[in-house]
Amino acid sequence: MSHPVSPLALQTYPDLPPIAGVRLATAQAGIRYKGRTDVLFLLMEPGTRAAGVFTRSKCPSAAVDWCREQLGGGAARALVVNSGNANAFTGLKGREAVARTAAIAARAAGCAPEEVFVASTGVIGEPLDAGKFEGVLEDCAGRAGSGASHWTEAARAIMTTDTFPKLATRRARIGDTEVTLNGIAKGAGMIAPDMATMLSFVFTDAVLDAPVLQHLLARGTRQSFNCVTIDGDTSTSDTLMLFATAKAGNAPVADPANPRLAAFAAALDDLLIELAQLVARDGEGARKFVTVEAEGAVDDASAHRIALSIANSPLVKTAVAGEDANWGRVVMAVGKAGEPADRDRLAIWFGDVRVAVAGARDPAYDEAAASAVMQRPEVTIRVDLGLGTGRARVWTCDLTKAYVEINGDYRS
Amino acid sequence: MSHPVSPLALQTYPDLPPIAGVRLATAQAGIRYKGRTDVLFLLMEPGTRAAGVFTRSKCPSAAVDWCREQLGGGAARALVVNSGNANAFTGLKGREAVARTAAIAARAAGCAPEEVFVASTGVIGEPLDAGKFEGVLEDCAGRAGSGASHWTEAARAIMTTDTFPKLATRRARIGDTEVTLNGIAKGAGMIAPDMATMLSFVFTDAVLDAPVLQHLLARGTRQSFNCVTIDGDTSTSDTLMLFATAKAGNAPVADPANPRLAAFAAALDDLLIELAQLVARDGEGARKFVTVEAEGAVDDASAHRIALSIANSPLVKTAVAGEDANWGRVVMAVGKAGEPADRDRLAIWFGDVRVAVAGARDPAYDEAAASAVMQRPEVTIRVDLGLGTGRARVWTCDLTKAYVEINGDYRS
Incomplete structure (x- = not known):
């Protein structure tokens, strides 16, 4: 039942003051x-x-x-x-x-x-x-x-x-x-x-x-x-x-x-x-803290659903676990969200590195730079739908073998 | 890139006849x-x-x-x-x-x-x-x-x-x-x-x-x-x-x-x-072939969404991988489907073993029998919503460490 402390834990816990009553x-x-x-x-x-x-x-x-x-x-x-x-x-x-x-x-x-x-x-x-x-x-x-x-x-x-x-x-x-x-x-x-x-x-x-x-x-x-x-x-x-x-x-x-x-x-x-x-x-088995930002959606609610589609995709989450700048899976997750999206207006960033723009790989794409971003313990995935001003931000973690291990024997 | 043949593969492949034209x-x-x-x-x-x-x-x-x-x-x-x-x-x-x-x-x-x-x-x-x-x-x-x-x-x-x-x-x-x-x-x-x-x-x-x-x-x-x-x-x-x-x-x-x-x-x-x-x-990393049957839903479409909610749940799929008859996670997946459900009418089976009925563990629940079902390479999870005649059947596989492995280094 006992698992090692998440590498994403903060270094210290705050001292909470009293609350009267x-x-x-x-x-x-x-x-x-x-x-x-x-x-x-x-x-x-x-x-x-x-x-x-x-x-x-x-x-x-x-x-x-x-x-x-x-x-x-x-x-x-x-x-x-x-x-x-x-x-x-x-x-x-x-x-x-x-x-x-x-x-x-x-x-x-x-x-x-x-x-x-x-x-x-x-x-x-x-x-x-x-x-x-x-x-x-x-x-x-x-x-x-x-x-x-x-x-x-x-x-x-x-x-x-x-x-x-x-x-x-x-x-x-x-x-x-x-x-x-x-x-x-x-x-x-x-x-x-x-x-x-x-x-x-x-x-x-x-x-x-x-x-x-x-x-x-x-x-x-x-x-x-x-x-x-x-x-x-x-x-x-x-x-x-x-x-x-x-x-x-x-x-x-x-x-x-x-x-x-x-x-x-x-x-x-x-x-x-x-x-x-x-x-x-402290997601089960988490090794990476992931922020997903969606902007340029038709409205905030649409951006939220797109961000969640990315954050919940097992293929995106395993790619993050593997430190793989696999933005094709981000495209997939945008596409399956069911929200308005235009493939040819889509741009994607890992951290500060723009990996895709206007519906294709960024001409200036630098695999080494993208890989360096993926190796950090905290990764931001950003997509710009290019359609409107809707935006949202969600947080998740990667999907690791440890998640499977923890949940494969929780009850036994 | 090359992975061992799925243990769920059929023993032989059929010989396909010619198709004129x-x-x-x-x-x-x-x-x-x-x-x-x-x-x-x-x-x-x-x-x-x-x-x-x-x-x-x-x-x-x-x-x-x-x-x-x-x-x-x-x-x-x-x-x-x-x-x-x-x-x-x-x-x-x-x-x-x-x-x-x-x-x-x-x-x-x-x-x-x-x-x-x-x-x-x-x-x-x-x-x-x-x-x-x-x-x-x-x-x-x-x-x-x-x-x-x-x-x-x-x-x-x-x-x-x-x-x-x-x-x-x-x-x-x-x-x-x-x-x-x-x-x-x-x-x-x-x-x-x-x-x-x-x-x-x-x-x-x-x-x-x-x-x-x-x-x-x-x-x-x-x-x-x-x-x-x-x-x-x-x-x-x-x-x-x-x-x-x-x-x-x-x-x-x-x-x-x-x-x-x-x-x-x-x-x-x-x-x-x-x-x-x-x-x-042949799902990536699959070790178990899983059939999910939902019946007693308000209609077939509702049953389909409930069955998919179960089949897509990472917690259900890791439990199957761990051969764990964790029907609590099936309850969770029914509950999150957003479809009409009444906790207190719900019944759940693993194979032929009824594990839950009328909103609680089956009084005759036999852990050993349920575990025996889970150890088979093919597992059927069945839920009866007790509300109507809607039914659906979907197929999936378990979520294993091999899935994470395959998808964590697909591109590299």
């Missing part, structure tokens, strides 16, 4: 893994508001169903995340397991079960024994804290095939008040931009109502997690939630378009992009 | 490969009619453009197929290369260039030097024949990463007249069912007009080549053509729905399915 702890509940933490329990003080975006899968996990139901209330007091078992496709037992988890957490947090949010990640189809949380969450509540190490441990506890913990933090002003945002995420396979993708949780001390949070989160998702793809596979459990504890004391802002929220929204967008990129950097 | 030969034109044939020249007598279906890519190859233009005439006298260079995304030079190829072929065949069809497969973006056909096609015309070995050699000459030649033959009656169908195909990567997929050519001595041929070919494609996927990547060059030499002497049938054509249509469908399955059996 948030305390957290992790534990070993023995869900599946041995000798590592597998549960995160996070407590939030009364007044905390929540927003969330979830997988668009038609077969969502029991936890996703639960969170969607509870979001109507807009209030949150606790979050339970376990790794090792997704509690997805577990039928009635799955629903019961979530309800029991929420009940145990509610007792430990001193709140109503409807104020508890739950997320699970790991194997699909295995019943989750919620009884394993009995005692564990209560113990967590007793020793929960808000130090930097608590955040790092939280990011570790929710990992499955991830090879490094994913954390990010930002500060922003709402009016004259400084607020803080902390986020954690986990990937690393079954990632596709058909939604929030994977698990990620963001916390802020800002005073913001649930509808405002929901608006900002949905908007930020479009430019971040919905622009990341590892393998085009959409999890049953994708969950991205944003919690605001209302401790910062800023004057509330009811309209998400109010300019007073601009700095906060920008900080949130930026934090979500950082977390999303960390997910791509 | 068809002669063929192969040669080494030195397009790219050394020490092997790389060009097929096939001559057809006057009166031959043609039909074709081609890639839906927005960036088709120059050869595909050419064939589409010439099909309007409905008449065919020659076919030139080269491997090693796809002549795709080669701009004006590519168009000139096709025109020159057709001119050389027309001279050698004694026909008009508009009666020559051309197909190219191999690397994208490299200019094709049509001058290499000069002399070669004339020489082919001189020694062209119609024996079984000619057909086998033809199937070999068009191979790229294929590890075995793909041939099939059928006989059928139109009225009282027996007619013959011969087909060849090549895969094996960049295969996706967004069209005819890859190169395949079918020949018959039947007397049938071009519109009838086109109707039968388009219909047959839907249940054969459009049901095969290797990697979800659609080639710029996908070409499937059907030629009828009109030598068999059957009474012509003008209406494709005429019952007198039923036996011929069935034989054609059957031959196309055999060729399509051969392509999946």
Whole structure:
């Protein structure tokens, strides 16, 4: 189960500051893994508001169903995340397991079960024994804290095939008040931009109502997690939630378009992009971090679909793994996207090297220069459709033998 | 470039009978490969009619453009197929290369260039030097024949990463007249069912007009080549053509729905399915031949999309490679298809072993039995959506390290 840390991991993890109103702890509940933490329990003080975006899968996990139901209330007091078992496709037992988890957490947090949010990640189809949380969450509540190490441990506890913990933090002003945002995420396979993708949780001390949070989160998702793809596979459990504890004391802002929220929204967008990129950097078996930029499309949505077609193509991704400047496969991926494209106006770059222009190989094409680009750990593939002003950017990783290895024996 | 023969290859290749009005030969034109044939020249007598279906890519190859233009005439006298260079995304030079190829072929065949069809497969973006056909096609015309070995050699000459030649033959009656169908195909990567997929050519001595041929070919494609996927990547060059030499002497049938054509249509469908399955059996790096059956969907089109979602999922395909009965990933793939699905009505089988029912693991689930199924070289994954009567069947292969290896160093 344990794989070497991705070569694309950042050198250091940030120290996350405390968020007023948030305390957290992790534990070993023995869900599946041995000798590592597998549960995160996070407590939030009364007044905390929540927003969330979830997988668009038609077969969502029991936890996703639960969170969607509870979001109507807009209030949150606790979050339970376990790794090792997704509690997805577990039928009635799955629903019961979530309800029991929420009940145990509610007792430990001193709140109503409807104020508890739950997320699970790991194997699909295995019943989750919620009884394993009995005692564990209560113990967590007793020793929960808000130090930097608590955040790092939280990011570790929710990992499955991830090879490094994913954390990010930002500060922003709402009016004259400084607020803080902390986020954690986990990937690393079954990632596709058909939604929030994977698990990620963001916390802020800002005073913001649930509808405002929901608006900002949905908007930020479009430019971040919905622009990341590892393998085009959409999890049953994708969950991205944003919690605001209302401790910062800023004057509330009811309209998400109010300019007073601009700095906060920008900080949130930026934090979500950082977390999303960390997910791509830890794609299963990843050796290259790939940015795909599409421009000159008829509109942004078309550019997005073309960029994803490139980023999801197994032939493009294996070429990147092989450090092969095989732009013919980029042409193929543009062509199969089903979007407006004119072969004879298409231009393609690897990094700064233009390899194709006007529907043919660039006359000045330099194989050595293109190869040098491909040998770097970070590769940008850019296409210009030459049709309009639509543009998009997505992030992915290469497809390596290690991906096959990791996913060929995950369950055994 | 050379890879071991797929373990899924059939033990023997069929001996193809002559088709009256068809002669063929192969040669080494030195397009790219050394020490092997790389060009097929096939001559057809006057009166031959043609039909074709081609890639839906927005960036088709120059050869595909050419064939589409010439099909309007409905008449065919020659076919030139080269491997090693796809002549795709080669701009004006590519168009000139096709025109020159057709001119050389027309001279050698004694026909008009508009009666020559051309197909190219191999690397994208490299200019094709049509001058290499000069002399070669004339020489082919001189020694062209119609024996079984000619057909086998033809199937070999068009191979790229294929590890075995793909041939099939059928006989059928139109009225009282027996007619013959011969087909060849090549895969094996960049295969996706967004069209005819890859190169395949079918020949018959039947007397049938071009519109009838086109109707039968388009219909047959839907249940054969459009049901095969290797990697979800659609080639710029996908070409499937059907030629009828009109030598068999059957009474012509003008209406494709005429019952007198039923036996011929069935034989054609059957031959196309055999060729399509051969392509999946030779998927790059394939170790398992996978049939995905979706039933109980709201309609056939929905079932087809769900089956393809399963067949294209990297996580499902790596699980098959790992002989892992990981039905959770099948749930995921159903969920991400975007088609109507109700998690709690879903049932899943690996072979004859029902692993999941009513939205959860089958209570009688037997891991050993499921594992035994996965260890076979041919695996059937079946899902029942429980919603309606829509059904579909597609064929694919597993995703192995060898796929990554083959595609990571194809160009170098």
